[in-house]
Amino acid sequence: MPKNTSIRSVLIIGSGPIIIGQACEFDYAGSQAALSLKEEGIEVSIINSNPATIMTDKVIADHVYLLPLTCESIEEILSERNIDAVLPTMGGQTALNLCIEADERGIWKKYNVDIIGVDIAAIETTENREAFRQLMVDIGIGVARSKIANSFLEGKEAAQEIGYPLVIRPSYTLGGTGGGFVHKKEEFELALSRGLQASPTHEVLVEQAVLGWKEFELELLRDSNDNVIIICAIENFDPMGIHTGDSITVAPTMTLSDRCYQEMRNQAIKMMRAIGNFAGGCNVQFSVNPDNEEIIAIEINPRVSRSSALASKATGYPIAKIASKLAIGYNLDEIENQITKNTSAYFEPSLDYVIVKIPRWNFDKFKGANTELGLQMKSVGEVMAIGRTFIEALQKGCQSLETNRLGLGADGRQNRNLEEIMYSLEHPSADRLFHIKDAFEMGVPLESIRKITLIDKWFLIQIQELVLLETELKRYQLYNIPKEFFMTLKQKGYSDGQIAWILGNVSEEEVYTRRKSLGINRVFKMVDTCAAEFPALTPYYYSTFEDENESIVTDKKKIIVLGSGPNRIGQGIEFDYSCVHGLIAAKEAGYEAIMINCNPETVSTDFNMADKLYFEPVFWEHVREIIEHEKPEGVIVQLGGQTALKMAEKLKEHGIKIIGTSFEDMDLAEDRGSFSDLLKDLDIPYPKYGVAESAEEALLVAKEVGYPVLVRPSYVLGGQGMSIVINDEDLEKAVVKLLRNLPGNRVLIDHFLDRAEESESDSISDGEDVHIIGLMEHIEPAGIHSGDSHAVLPPYSLSDNVIRQMEEYSIKLAKALNIIGLLNIQFAIKDEKVYVIEANPRASRTVPFIAKAYDVPYVNIATKVMLGANKLKDFKIERKLKGYAIKEPVFSFNKFPEVDKQLGPEMKSTGESILFIKDLEHPRFRELSAKKSMYLSK
Numbered sequence: 001m002p003k004n005t006s007i008r009s010v011l012i013i014g015s016g017p018i019i020i021g022q023a024c025e026f027d028y029a030g031s032q033a034a035l036s037l038k039e040e041g042i043e044v045s046i047i048n049s050n051p052a053t054i055m056t057d058k059v060i061a062d063h064v065y066l067l068p069l070t071c072e073s074i075e076e077i078l079s080e081r082n083i084d085a086v087l088p089t090m091g092g093q094t095a096l097n098l099c100i101e102a103d104e105r106g107i108w109k110k111y112n113v114d115i116i117g118v119d120i121a122a123i124e125t126t127e128n129r130e131a132f133r134q135l136m137v138d139i140g141i142g143v144a145r146s147k148i149a150n151s152f153l154e155g156k157e158a159a160q161e162i163g164y165p166l167v168i169r170p171s172y173t174l175g176g177t178g179g180g181f182v183h184k185k186e187e188f189e190l191a192l193s194r195g196l197q198a199s200p201t202h203e204v205l206v207e208q209a210v211l212g213w214k215e216f217e218l219e220l221l222r223d224s225n226d227n228v229i230i231i232c233a234i235e236n237f238d239p240m241g242i243h244t245g246d247s248i249t250v251a252p253t254m255t256l257s258d259r260c261y262q263e264m265r266n267q268a269i270k271m272m273r274a275i276g277n278f279a280g281g282c283n284v285q286f287s288v289n290p291d292n293e294e295i296i297a298i299e300i301n302p303r304v305s306r307s308s309a310l311a312s313k314a315t316g317y318p319i320a321k322i323a324s325k326l327a328i329g330y331n332l333d334e335i336e337n338q339i340t341k342n343t344s345a346y347f348e349p350s351l352d353y354v355i356v357k358i359p360r361w362n363f364d365k366f367k368g369a370n371t372e373l374g375l376q377m378k379s380v381g382e383v384m385a386i387g388r389t390f391i392e393a394l395q396k397g398c399q400s401l402e403t404n405r406l407g408l409g410a411d412g413r414q415n416r417n418l419e420e421i422m423y424s425l426e427h428p429s430a431d432r433l434f435h436i437k438d439a440f441e442m443g444v445p446l447e448s449i450r451k452i453t454l455i456d457k458w459f460l461i462q463i464q465e466l467v468l469l470e471t472e473l474k475r476y477q478l479y480n481i482p483k484e485f486f487m488t489l490k491q492k493g494y495s496d497g498q499i500a501w502i503l504g505n506v507s508e509e510e511v512y513t514r515r516k517s518l519g520i521n522r523v524f525k526m527v528d529t530c531a532a533e534f535p536a537l538t539p540y541y542y543s544t545f546e547d548e549n550e551s552i553v554t555d556k557k558k559i560i561v562l563g564s565g566p567n568r569i570g571q572g573i574e575f576d577y578s579c580v581h582g583l584i585a586a587k588e589a590g591y592e593a594i595m596i597n598c599n600p601e602t603v604s605t606d607f608n609m610a611d612k613l614y615f616e617p618v619f620w621e622h623v624r625e626i627i628e629h630e631k632p633e634g635v636i637v638q639l640g641g642q643t644a645l646k647m648a649e650k651l652k653e654h655g656i657k658i659i660g661t662s663f664e665d666m667d668l669a670e671d672r673g674s675f676s677d678l679l680k681d682l683d684i685p686y687p688k689y690g691v692a693e694s695a696e697e698a699l700l701v702a703k704e705v706g707y708p709v710l711v712r713p714s715y716v717l718g719g720q721g722m723s724i725v726i727n728d729e730d731l732e733k734a735v736v737k738l739l740r741n742l743p744g745n746r747v748l749i750d751h752f753l754d755r756a757e758e759s760e761s762d763s764i765s766d767g768e769d770v771h772i773i774g775l776m777e778h779i780e781p782a783g784i785h786s787g788d789s790h791a792v793l794p795p796y797s798l799s800d801n802v803i804r805q806m807e808e809y810s811i812k813l814a815k816a817l818n819i820i821g822l823l824n825i826q827f828a829i830k831d832e833k834v835y836v837i838e839a840n841p842r843a844s845r846t847v848p849f850i851a852k853a854y855d856v857p858y859v860n861i862a863t864k865v866m867l868g869a870n871k872l873k874d875f876k877i878e879r880k881l882k883g884y885a886i887k888e889p890v891f892s893f894n895k896f897p898e899v900d901k902q903l904g905p906e907m908k909s910t911g912e913s914i915l916f917i918k919d920l921e922h923p924r925f926r927e928l929s930a931k932k933s934m935y936l937s938k
Helices: 025-039 071-080 092-104 120-127 129-139 152-162 185-198 258-275 306-315 319-327 390-400 418-426 432-441 446-453 457-473 483-491 496-503 508-517 573-588 620-630 641-645 648-653 663-670 672-682 695-705 728-741 800-816 846-854 858-866 923-937
Strands: 009-013 043-047 063-065 085-087 146-149 166-170 180-182 204-208 214-222 228-236 249-251 280-288 295-301 354-360 381-387 523-526 540-544 558-562 592-597 612-615 634-636 689-692 709-713 723-725 747-751 757-766 770-778 791-793 820-830 833-840 884-890 911-917
Touching (some): 009 071, 009 092, 025 043, 043 071, 063 071, 085 319, 092 120, 120 129, 120 258, 129 146, 129 204, 129 295, 146 152, 152 185, 180 185, 214 258, 214 306, 228 306, 249 306, 258 280, 258 295, 280 306, 306 319, 306 381, 354 390, 381 390, 390 457, 418 446, 432 446, 457 496, 496 508, 540 620, 558 573, 558 620, 573 592, 592 620, 648 663, 663 672, 672 747, 672 833, 709 728, 723 728, 728 747, 757 800, 757 846, 757 858, 770 846, 791 846, 800 820, 800 833, 820 846, 846 884, 884 923
Parallel strands (some): 009 043, 009 085, 043 063, 540 612, 558 592, 592 612
Antiparallel strands (some): 146 204, 166 180, 228 249, 280 295, 523 540, 689 747, 709 723, 709 747, 757 820, 770 791, 791 884, 820 833
16 A cells, blocks of 8 residues: 555654674664655654764654653654654664653543554564463474563573573563573573563563574565565574674575574464564574474564574665665555665565675673673674675684684684684683684684584585685685686685785785786676676675676766774764765765765665765775775775774875875874874874883883883874873883784873863864864763763863863864864863863764764864865854763663773773753753762862
8 A cells, every 4th residue: 555644754763882692783774764754755853862973863764852762752753743653663672661751641542643664563562482482382483392480580590491501581671681501400490580680571581592503584574465575595604602693694595594594484474474463573493403404493583683683684675674664664566676666565585695694793892701602692883795605604703703814714813722613612702713714724614613602504605615725725825826726715705915915925016916917806796685686776786706797887986985884882873873974075065975884883884875885895995895896986994884994004104195185184183103203293292102113121111100000002092002001011011912912013101190170172274274173071081981971062171271172172173184084183181271182083972972962063063174165164054052061871781780980091882872951950960070080189
């Protein structure tokens, strides 16, 4: 049926700040849904408390409410706006839970608001473990043996009846929070207690553990005519026992028989139809016995999920966009396929390539954490890679991770301790994939690896083949590698750097030159949803090594924007926000805007955000060949965080124009030692410092500058490796550790300004004028990373004298560093004297916060300044903030209860929210103000 014309205004509930288990995939879904509804002439309002995301930007919705995700906020919006319907399926578990609470309070009924995209009964059925289990039994779908428990006694009785091993699954939680395996009786009481506490309804499911079974996910869509299609089937590389968010996943499925797949499809459709009468999206998870292909249902989520974003990017089928149209009444056959433009959305995608998702962990930020993977999700981000084969995509995924790997091994970072390797295979953590390869290299038989890991033999054979190829390569020298074999290596995903390492006596550049001389070039294939059955009109590409190139270069002037790769602590969704605005601004300035990124969760990798999208690793070899193919006017590195910035030197070496601030000036700001020398020349105060290349030198420097000292490497992100030490012994340990982990890097030793206040500024410079975007006052003192600090905009207690110094130094540094674009500066303040701690010549985590607070599109302005399309004086900038805005960091320590939660110079927060207050009498502000006074008096 056509669109429901009674729906003229829709409220979309967002997911709030980024936490482990609920990341920017929901902001991607919400953004896509909002744009989809606006296409239909519907007025879209969004509630979300996350200032760092593009979802809370005016380019996405008509009305944005940066408010806490509470029923009180919902009522505030409904009393102000005439909302016809609420769409809660785009904001993850947070949005669904809020929708249920609002329904229980009668808020939707009070304001005559319809719930679309799902119904309350479906949410209740799928979130209540016992109701879900009973429904599956009623419709003839297999489930693991289980019993519900609302008390300690009921849980113990269930365990006795089912037997070990068991799984504890709390109801109504996110990312597996509170869940876990129990292998023996002695572990049960603690696990049960944790699960009951984690569930908001004090309810857990005690379930038979099907450890070692295969795990699969299906993404479905259903319309109001009860038509259901399967968008994507995803196979987990890791067997049951590891949360899907922490599993390597593959699409299409690689090891599933057609009979089992068809049965799984039928069951998924049956499940979706059974949970409620609604039009929208659904994610279904199954487990399959590898011995006999028995299928059991694990869970069903009547909303978009982490896998929905992955499936959208994997297939080119915009799940959230179509789901939102179904929610307002359209049927699948009435909606146009966004990529082919000549088929309908009632057309299941078909893949002629393979995608691999690899999670990204940040265990280094959680010292002492239990790094073993299990039912509770622990990864902070993910990458997706596309290749013609599984192994090509797997290697590209490894190159995308930002962990200094050149691919799957063959890069000098292999583990050669067999005992450690075998332990890692049995107790999976972040490095297990690499340790599987290491095990093969050390001669461990395939069957032994399979028995320990329970990973399907087919996947292990693919990895084992790499070891055989590397043995073959060692027979050659660079000049005599046969072209056919060289081509095979590249088709298997080997980077030029890996080949150079295996050969042992050549550089990556020499391998690149030899490869080019043989005519082995990267070509670009289109993601088209239909395996080339119909022509695609959307320019969305991945690279491989074949003959035909499908990426046609236009004669337009082009700009490439480098993305930030996977989310991790210290580099998150704020850079995706910046990249999106960079693309928009480049297009407005008359350029063809080209995006390179590998993060499936982000809006910047939506196929219709850029004029051309290359879903590729932000890895030099890949970026270089895209640049050679497209021949852009230049490359923007300022918007993609440290990932993009690190590529500036390579761009400079190869004569590729960097848009905005030059490499030399960015490097000057990044090199802590050189930057301190600049401050000295400018007569800008800074903490006394020295540079050391050994522990002995560090002791001498510390003696000169005086304890306490801040120890840090140059060129770091998120405070990585920083520590505050108070004596020689601690200093020696810190320096030795840094030099071991960052060989060749100089260590900086700064005098630490104890009990100093901290603040920061963001500004834009066009080379002539400097506009200070905002000055922020931190609640936490210097010594706690700015990303972990509460920040108040504008400052509330800093004197006019201090603010004048901050403004003076911001302008002076912007001019001295020849900044064209953005600059973030951090200050320490003691006894009315302002010291500069560091300067970051790029977008920062605070720029979106300031832009939302003042309602000014600062990244758009900065990009046009970088491109030379405008000068600052061309813009009429009017700030709209009345009162104050507070940036509040959010942590995911609940995932790591065993770690030290003490904050320090290394960032630990996973996200942030924004709070607007009218005056300083607000209770939350008074609480923070008291906290600051306490810090400074300690």
